Amino acid sequence: MGPAASRSSDVTLLLRAWGEGSKEALDRLAPVVHRELRRIAGRLMAGQRPNHTLQATALVNEAYLRLVDTQQANWKDRAHFFALCARAMRQILVDHARRRDSAKRGGGQVAIELEEGLAADSSPEANLLELDDALNRLAALDSRKSQVIELRFFGGLSVEETAEALKISQETVQRDWKLARAWLYGELSGNRQNG
Numbered sequence: 001m002g003p004a005a006s007r008s009s010d011v012t013l014l015l016r017a018w019g020e021g022s023k024e025a026l027d028r029l030a031p032v033v034h035r036e037l038r039r040i041a042g043r044l045m046a047g048q049r050p051n052h053t054l055q056a057t058a059l060v061n062e063a064y065l066r067l068v069d070t071q072q073a074n075w076k077d078r079a080h081f082f083a084l085c086a087r088a089m090r091q092i093l094v095d096h097a098r099r100r101d102s103a104k105r106g107g108g109q110v111a112i113e114l115e116e117g118l119a120a121d122s123s124p125e126a127n128l129l130e131l132d133d134a135l136n137r138l139a140a141l142d143s144r145k146s147q148v149i150e151l152r153f154f155g156g157l158s159v160e161e162t163a164e165a166l167k168i169s170q171e172t173v174q175r176d177w178k179l180a181r182a183w184l185y186g187e188l189s190g191n192r193q194n195g
Contacts, residue, residue: 011078026068037085039064040156044089054096063088079157079165083147086155090132093154097128134187138180145180148173 011032017025041056049127066088067081126134139146144166151165152173159177163170 011081012076015078015081025182033067033081034060036082037089040082040085040089040154043156044093044154054093059092062092063081071097077164078148079161082155082157082161083151083165086151086157090150090154093128094132097132100172104136130188131184134184137187142180144168145176145183148176149180149184 010028014029014032014167016059018029037060038056041059045054045059063085067084101189135149138149147166148162151162152159157165159170159173162173166173168176
């Protein structure tokens with residue numbers, strides 16, 4: 001077992017101990033989780049406008065508080081935990097965008113790119129609310145593909161971690177990622193033309 005696998009299993013053991021009420025496990029886990037959440041938040045916030053009212057640190061803190069407040073957490077493993085982090089960050093960003101949108105009615109919607117590095121030639125740009133609505137429609141059609149997008153985009157999980165979290169093969173993750181992004185591109189492009 002290499003160092004990365006060892007760290008992953010250490011995190012899994014700490015998460016389980018924390019879920020069983022161990023304060024010591026939470027104390028040991030906090031710096032690791034905080035560092036990972038900052039990495040994810042930094043990536044998510046990098047594409048936002050410079051004067052965005054929600055900063056990466058605030059996003060990390062809000063996600064961390066939501067996760068720590070979870071009563072009787074039953075973390076299966078590191079991938080499961082970071083899948084929940086991805087969902088929390090998505091919800092925080094969407095809630096923030098909705099508050100801002102309701103305050104300004106459309107002013108300040110910022111384009112985001114749905115990519116994770118080199119995944120596609122033509123990544124759709126959409127504001128966060130459009131993306132969230134499209135992901136909800138995708139979830140109604142194919143929940144796994146929606147989860148793949150959520151884990152990879154909002155959670156920053158690798159193909160391997162996404163496969164582990166969803167208990168599917170890496171090839172399936174890659175195929176779902178490609179198909180889901182193509183579907184979202186069509187949905188988001190259609191919204192722009194119709195809106």
